[in-house]
Amino acid sequence: MKVIFYTREKCHLCTEAKEILNVLQNDYNFEIMEKNIDDSDELTEKYGLMIPVIEMNQEIVQYGQIDYYTLSKRFQKKVNPS
Template sequence: MDQVIFYTRNQCQLCKEAMQLLTILQSEFSFEIIEKNIDESDELTEKYGLMIPVIEMNNEIIQYGQIDYFTLQSFLKK
């Protein structure tokens, strides 16, 4: 099963919306969501701090910041 890494942080409204989109897409495509809170890691905070939320699959960033359904869907169709 494919894994989607979802970088998030506390009190992030864009992150909540992105998680809702990922959950909806899970019903269409088979993948596991691995949520990583960047606030728990200085390294991740430094790397993704201004980009959150970040969605990554196969070591490739699919989208970050404002996440939209159609971009994610077209990537998952590949």
């Protein structure tokens, strides 16, 4: 599974979100594809006020203040859909 992580430099929320994603990689098998929104005007316009943004299967699963519990529950649903 691939997770797209939209971020930007000097973003403390992004740093915290990256740490959470790294911890979750121990429980769920996924690859993190990090995209700096400042590298693209289109991404900056789309996600500028939302970052960090975590996308899985072309769906935004969480953005802004990322928390371990909520993100973990979303991973469980994606990995083990009921």
